[in-house]
Amino acid sequence: MKIKLARTGGFCMGVRRAVEIVLDAANTRKGPLYTFGPIIHNPQIINLLEKKGVSVLTDPAAAEQGTVIIRAHGVPPDVKDSLKQMGLNVVDATCPRVIRVQTIIRKYALKGYHAIIVGDHNHPEVMGLLGYAEGRGLIINRPEDIPALPDFERAVVVAQTTQNSRVFSEITREISTRFPHYSIFNTICDSTSKRQLEIRDMAKEVDAIIVVGGYSSGNTKRLAQIGKNTGVPTFHIERDSELDPSLLEGRNTIGITGGASTPTWVIGKVFRTIENLSDSRAKGFISALHKTKRALLLSNLYISVGAGCLTFACALLLDIAPTLSTSLMAALYVFSMHMLNRFTNKEAKQYNDPDRAAFDEKYRPALLVMTVCSGAAGLIMAYFLGIKPFLILLMMSIMGMLYNLKLLPGETRIFGRFQKIREIPGSKTILIAAAWGTVTVILPALAAPTKIETSVLFVFLWTSLLVFVRSAIFDIVDTQGDRIVGQETLPIVLGEKRTLRLLKFLLVILIIAIPAGYRFDLISYFGYPMLVCIFYMGGNLTVYERNWMFPGFRFEFLVETVFLLSGIIAAGWLLLIG
Ligand code: SF4
Numbered sequence: 001m002k003i004k005l006a007r008t009g010g011f012c013m014g015v016r017r018a019v020e021i022v023l024d025a026a027n028t029r030k031g032p033l034y035t036f037g038p039i040i041h042n043p044q045i046i047n048l049l050e051k052k053g054v055s056v057l058t059d060p061a062a063a064e065q066g067t068v069i070i071r072a073h074g075v076p077p078d079v080k081d082s083l084k085q086m087g088l089n090v091v092d093a094t095c096p097r098v099i100r101v102q103t104i105i106r107k108y109a110l111k112g113y114h115a116i117i118v119g120d121h122n123h124p125e126v127m128g129l130l131g132y133a134e135g136r137g138l139i140i141n142r143p144e145d146i147p148a149l150p151d152f153e154r155a156v157v158v159a160q161t162t163q164n165s166r167v168f169s170e171i172t173r174e175i176s177t178r179f180p181h182y183s184i185f186n187t188i189c190d191s192t193s194k195r196q197l198e199i200r201d202m203a204k205e206v207d208a209i210i211v212v213g214g215y216s217s218g219n220t221k222r223l224a225q226i227g228k229n230t231g232v233p234t235f236h237i238e239r240d241s242e243l244d245p246s247l248l249e250g251r252n253t254i255g256i257t258g259g260a261s262t263p264t265w266v267i268g269k270v271f272r273t274i275e276n277l278s279d280s281r282a283k284g285f286i287s288a289l290h291k292t293k294r295a296l297l298l299s300n301l302y303i304s305v306g307a308g309c310l311t312f313a314c315a316l317l318l319d320i321a322p323t324l325s326t327s328l329m330a331a332l333y334v335f336s337m338h339m340l341n342r343f344t345n346k347e348a349k350q351y352n353d354p355d356r357a358a359f360d361e362k363y364r365p366a367l368l369v370m371t372v373c374s375g376a377a378g379l380i381m382a383y384f385l386g387i388k389p390f391l392i393l394l395m396m397s398i399m400g401m402l403y404n405l406k407l408l409p410g411e412t413r414i415f416g417r418f419q420k421i422r423e424i425p426g427s428k429t430i431l432i433a434a435a436w437g438t439v440t441v442i443l444p445a446l447a448a449p450t451k452i453e454t455s456v457l458f459v460f461l462w463t464s465l466l467v468f469v470r471s472a473i474f475d476i477v478d479t480q481g482d483r484i485v486g487q488e489t490l491p492i493v494l495g496e497k498r499t500l501r502l503l504k505f506l507l508v509i510l511i512i513a514i515p516a517g518y519r520f521d522l523i524s525y526f527g528y529p530m531l532v533c534i535f536y537m538g539g540n541l542t543v544y545e546r547n548w549m550f551p552g553f554r555f556e557f558l559v560e561t562v563f564l565l566s567g568i569i570a571a572g573w574l575l576l577i578g
Contacts, residue, residue, distance in 0.1 A: 001248070001278035004206055005271060006257035007547045008198045010264045012191040014095025014161075015040050018072040019263075021093040023483050025067060026052040032066030036083070037124055039071045039093075040261035041217035043238065048484060060086055067091060073124040074098045076131020098125060101158050101187045102132045108156040108183070109134040116140060116149070116175070116182070118168050119160025120218055126160050142167065146174050155182045161189040162219040162260065164226070165196055191260060192219060196226055199257055203230035206255035208248060210274070211236045212267050213259030220259025227257075240269035245277055264480050265351045271550045272355055293557050298359045299367075300338050302560050304374075307334035309567020310463065311440040316570050317459050318445060319524040325381055326444035332378035333393060333439050337400040339371040344404035345422070351481030355553075385447035392443060396435055403431070425488040429471045437464030458522040462513055466562070469503050469510075469537055473544060473559055476500070477551040503541060510534045529569050533562050 011019065022039050026049065034057035038046050046056070057063055060083055067089040070080065074094035083090050094102075105115045115133040119126040120141055130137045140146065157175055159168045165188050172184050203209060209227040213220030215238055227234030232255075237243055248254060254274055258267040279290035296302035308331035315322035342360055350357045360367060375397055382393040403421045421427055441460040475482070475489040476496055482489045491499040511534050517523040540559050542548075549555045 001251065001274070001281060002253040003271065003274055003278065003550070004202060004253055004255045005267075005547070005550045006195070006198050006202060006255065008191065008195040009212070009256065009258035010260075010262050010267050012095075012189065012195075012260040014072040014097060014189075014191075015261050017095065018069075018093035019045060020483060021091060022049060022054060022069050023052075025069060025091065026054050029053070029067070032064050034063055034066060034068040034088075036060075036068050036070050036075060036079075037073075039069070040214075041220075042214040042261045042263065042266075044266055045261075045263060052484075060088075063088055069093050071124070072098065074102060074128040075124075076128050078131060079128075094128075095161070095189075097161055097187075097189045097191075098128070101129055101161065101185075104156065104158055104185055104187065105129055105132040105137070106134075108154075109136060112136075112154060113183070114138070114152040114155040116155055116157045117160065118157065118163055118171050123160060123218060125162070129158070129160070140171065143170050143174050146171065146178065149175075149179075151179065152182075155179065157182055157184045158187045159185075161187060162192045162222070163188050164222055165193045195219075195223060195257070195260070199223055199227050199255075200230060202255040202257065203227060203232040206232060206253045207251035208232065209234040209255040209257065210243070210270060211257055211259070212238070212270050213262040214238060217259045217261050220262065223257060223259055237270070239266060240273045243270060243273050248274070248277065265354075268550070268552070269354055272552050275552050275554070276355075294553055297553060297556055297560070298356055300335055300342075302557070303338060303563070304331040304335035306560055306563025306567075307331050307436065307440060309565075309570070310436070310467075310563045311444055313526075313530065313566035313570040314441045314459055314463055315444055315448075316526040316573060317462075317523045317530065318441070318448075318455060319526075320445065320448040322570070323444070323447075325385060326447060329378050329381040329385065329389075329393070329443065330439045332374040332381065333397070334436065336371050336375035336378060337397070337435065339367060339374075340400060341403070343368070343371070345485075345487075351484055352478040353481075382443065385443065388446045389443040392438065392446075396438060399431070400435070403427075422487060425493045426490045428487070429468055429475055429490050432471045433464040433468035436467040437461070455517075455522040458513075458517055462510060462517070462523075465506050465510055466533065466537065469506055469541075470559060470562060472499060472503055473540060474556075476544070477555075500541065500545060504538070507534055507538050507541070526570070526573055529573055530566065532569060533566050536562055536565055 018039055022035060025033055033054050035049070035054060036057050038056050039049065057068055063086065065087055068083055069091045070093055072093060072095040080090060109115060109132060115137040117126055117129050117137060117139050118141060119139055121139050126139055130139070140149070157172060168186065168188055175182055176184060199209065209232055211220060211224040211227055211234060220236065224234055224236035235247060256267065256271055256274070279287070308327035311327040311330040312322045315326070342356065346357060379390065379393055379397065383390040406419045437460045441456060441463050445456040472490050476491045476499055479489070479491045479496065483492055494502065511531060514527040514531055518525060518527050543555065543558065544551065
């Protein structure tokens with residue numbers, strides 16, 4: 001079964017911005033925090049915010065002093081003023097595109113125009129827009145409403161940003177025939193029109209469409225209706241547990257999309273459910289392949305083998321003899337630390353990677369034993385490699401254990417902000433990269449009869465940067481879950497676009513470093529074949545950026561394969577040069 005994921009599905013810019021404003025405020029809040037009405041029409045987000053102590057304010061008189069956040073839909077100006085007059089700290093998260101419509105209505109209202117809003121009666125955005133019309137606004141939502149329209153001397157026509165583009169076209173065509181002097185502004189947000197266009201296009205290539213989103217979300221309902229109108233079986237569900245596998249029986253290609261208020265992780269759960277269903281329906285070799293791939297990723301064995309392979313490749317870069325013991329030590333350390341991180345950072349995993357969270361819960365005792373044993377075995381191996389590798393690995397293991405733990409008692413904070421190392425912005429990506437660089441380059445070099453010199457530091461930096469790119473790709477994928485739990489990863493600090501730009505820049509540095517390193521005798525000639533890994537990583541970035549693959553198991557497998565690839569290249573190199 002093929003899965004086709006809509007590029008436009010999920011949070012639109014305005015909703016993402018509003019949710020991020022609320023989550024950031026919730027993670028740093030000092031007093032009561034409210035959203036004025038539900039921040040979006042999505043029950044999962046509302047429940048989540050409730051758990052984080054964010055209340056939905058429906059009656060401003062009931063609010064204690066505190067902060068109130070205005071949602072992406074916006075509010076009438078008098079409501080905003082009265083909230084301020086009540087002494088509340090008002091944070092306006094109105095979408096900039098809704099603000100544009102408000103501005104148009106206000107500008108024309110001040111010139112005496114009437115405002116005709118094409119939208120849903122009682123929709124919060126429409127109610128907010130109406131407030132800017134100086135009492136001269138009215139709402140219509142179908143062509144049949146036009147004959148009843150008064151013939152105004154001057155009027156401006158605008159649309160609710162999530163209005164059906166075809167309905168708006170029909171209405172405005174009719175209006176411009178009857179009232180050619182009216183000024184018409186198509187204020188449908190392109191995020192909505194692109195989403196609607198995509199579902200129509202998608203319908204030509206799929207056998208069924210799943211629309212994910214809240215049942216009370218107008219734009220999601222509209223999307224499901226457009227899907228149904230195409231004639232392709234379309235199912236509107238709110239969450240993965242509502243997916244009925246029998247509905248997908250005998251279908252070859254399934255399309256998935258989501259409303260503007262559907263979180264990525266909710267769409268992700270639906271995607272993974274269908275991906276698992278597809279894998280379970282596969283037969284023979286393909287089925288075995290999917291199951292093995294899943295088990296290797298869930299158990300962290302794949303990434304551990306990858307660490308061993310990278311250690312092997314780094315030895316060739318340094319021109320020292322690769323040994324099984326250094327590769328094994330790296331694999332054991334990486335296994336135990338990544339496992340430990342999963343156990344101490346369960347909350348984010350539930351949003352970012354629910355399958356892995358469920359796997360950890362199911363096999364918790366066995367995985368805990370494996371974590372402790374592999375950590376201890378790694379240390380024993382380091383001890384036999386020398387006292388320096390042992391002490392460094394011991395220190396790194398202690399750091400790894402402390403990473404998710406409170407360092408100081410009570411509410412004491414380092415620099416007045418941080419209680420845990422993980423709370424330092426970007427720390428996760430940087431520390432993982434440095435730990436991998438140490439265990440795959442520095443420790444094997446210390447164990448070899450070679451001095452720690454510039455070439456070792458050079459390869460350490462090169463390897464750490466490669467691992468940094470790999471970890472940052474997963475950070476980008478996990479942004480929503482990390483933001484929910486208040487973890488400031490690189491993409492949260494820099495934003496997704498800037499992080500992607502940074503990663504591309506680092507890949508260029510990694511490429512340039514190879515000939516430069518060889519030229520200055522810092523790495524062996526083996527650096528050139530290792531360029532394949534950099535181009536491979538660049539390919540993964542492209543896959544993510546162009547949305548060619550949803551970040552499920554298949555994408556994770558693709559990214560993690562870079563380290564295995566380095567081992568395969570190293571083995572091939574050794575065979576080649578004898
Ligand atoms: S649909 Fe468009 S206008 Fe509405 S909140 Fe999203 S980005 Fe803003």
